[in-house]
Amino acid sequence: MLAKSMETMMPESLADRRIPAGDDFLPPDAVAAITPDVLIARMAALKPLVASKAASAERDRRPDDEVWAALRQSGYFYLYVPRRFGGLEFDPDTYISATLPIAEACPSTGWTACFAAEHNWLIAQMPEATQAEVWGRTPYVIAPSAAAPPGVATPVEGGFRLSGRWKWGTCVMHADWIMLNALEPVAGGAPVVRMMLMRAEDVRVIDTWQMAGMAATGSNDIAVDDLFIPEGHQFAVQPVRSGRGNGRAIHGPGLYGSPMLPNLCVTAAIPALGAARQAVMLCRDRLRAHVKLGSTTTSVEKPAGQMRLARADLLARSAERTIRAAARENLLIGEIDEPEQTGERIRIRAEIAIAVQQCVEAVRTCCEAVGSSVHALDNPMQRLLRDVQVMQSHIVYDLDVATELHGRALVGLAPNSLLL
Template sequence: MMSTVANEEKQVADYAPEKVNNEGRTPTGDELVARAAAMVPGLRARADEIEINRAVPDDVIESFKNAGFFRILQPEKWGGWQMNPIVFMRVLQELGRGCGASAWVMMILGVHNWEFGLMADQAGDDVWGEDDETIVASSYPPVGEMTRVEGGYRLKGRWPTSSGTDHGKWAFIGALERNEVGVPVDRITLLVNQDDYEVIDDWYTFGLAGTGSKSLLIKDAFIPEHRTHSMIDYRDDDRPKMYKFPFSMIFYSSVSAVIIGFAQGAIDVFTEQMKVREDNGTGASTRLSPYVKDRLGNAVARVRSSKMRMEQMMAHATEIVEHGELVPNEDRIAYMLDIARVGRECEEAVLLLYKCCGARGVYKSNPIQRYLRDVLVGANHITQDGDNNAGALGGFLLGEGLPPLMYEKPASN
């Protein structure tokens, strides 16, 4: 008889074909979302194991590959399907219902494939020339030291929170480019080979522990020019339409999509529990309580609002880029608040449910506490900064202009 753990692993792996595109066609977005939804029970069953081990196991990543999730945003020239990013976001929302860490790692590692659409073709050839399933990790905070040299840059420093980095053979690293007097003039991403960095195991957290978001140490590396791009120099060029969205919009909204999944997972578990739970004092069915029904309804409203806002944002932006145009700044700055508000609304939703669970919610055997911890950590990500993004939008509407180094390079550069 198959063991419980082996059965759970098989449940995760069985939802997808053994090879992507094995019928010689590109799956539809709905098919990909269905594959993700089919993974939810198996991922939920393994979430504790993944959290304890502080890493998403290789077989789960392999299942994501087999489902085609890494090909959703990958450019066609390297074997990808070059889909609208909303497909990727819908997949992440489903995966987040099962295991927060696994979904987060899929989000981080998978969104990088879209980033190659912004770079010189040689960068994609360097990574996928021999294996178009090669995975790229990242750490974008501009905390290290970057120096321009002939033909590229030299890079050194320690970069934190590289989620799923154990699966990556390359990493995108963030850095500030400065002028001759040290003033930042651009935010740069540099593609670094794993031979040029060391992984430091320092990820000990109360939530999303399973993401294995370790630090990367670079002592001294040369990065050629073709392996770099600006994160803020948003301009028109001949790139395919699906890569004409702003970089920050796609990366930030992917984070929000996963967080929506966390909150929906909490709603799923809460609903299952309250349908059968009885009050300890009266024996009455808990689902009859107006308090329980009110909190569930308000949690659902917050999550639905977040999800619909993301859908509307992407539909509007898609219409713009499909016409070969760039998303205007007045839309971009509003989108950033749309994206950032997701974290706050989803953590509010999960907290509403958690407080309704009483003492039962504090036990580690109850998944609701893990969804709460994961959503709190996810909502602390810089992409979910609703306060500063609200202030930026308000200031823009009042004539203050765009925040520096967020939407465009300084005019003097």
């Protein structure tokens, strides 16, 4: 049972619906037998189930439990757990390819699942003893990583006392662990940003997720009141931003030595790409049957319909190339020293922001091509549109911020944002 207070206790309806990960993990030999092709095929096979539950997941404002159980049984959540701790440690291209079928079927579920998988990368930035403890207790984590607004971490003997309330708790409805950013005050200097790790039963989940899009993510608020965090259950964020954290020291360069923010940007872009790809498929099928009022032929025979479909397809393909290239390149820029690396991280962020804009445009173009029926609540197209519009509002995809940062870097000015 989660801790409660009279002021902001989690409503019983939400408490009843928060399902911790449980203990139905795969045997080690079953995990070892999973290849990239096997995992991708399993996720493709799950697409019809995910699609069949998308509408009810949106109504319930959380990922569907049957879908979540199927994802667990597929081995998907082992993607970014290091091999030395029993995981798959697959490359970013496999991560993208395995996630896309889920994101196509339900972008909200794809969003929650891919963040749950990617957040194991953050566990790999914890001290080695903590990694062994965490992955010894649960062979992968289901954990939100909430950064804003940051809490306060007060140093005490053996660790910190943590308090705060955080928004955007993606994964919290199935969480076993929680990661929260906090500021450690420093006398006479800037505070140190630290990521704190705790068990899900030690936080309060507050029912706030009432959204026009991405409703099925269940990204409710999280609150902590004066919780003790051991020294080993946290890391300073700054070194991890440039790929110089515990991940590199323990696991070497490459995946766990890559910069943090581009990894986040890639993760959050995959569901938008899935929505764009699915919109193209649904638009193509709809054009074959759609006859506009006053017309005697299907829209697929009209040049306007063909051009809209082609434009949407090309936008989605262009976005996918950008996202995949950024994921591969991020494995390499961890080897670049500062200050040059900061400019590369800024550029990758801006490139992915433009790719997400292309995904949104692809979905809008498809919706405009197929008539008013696309906005019926039983039509999945309207859910794709609402989901990508909310995804687009994520701070890492704010084009004004991303392009200003890149422009400043191009003319030799220092960044004017801490989100790098």
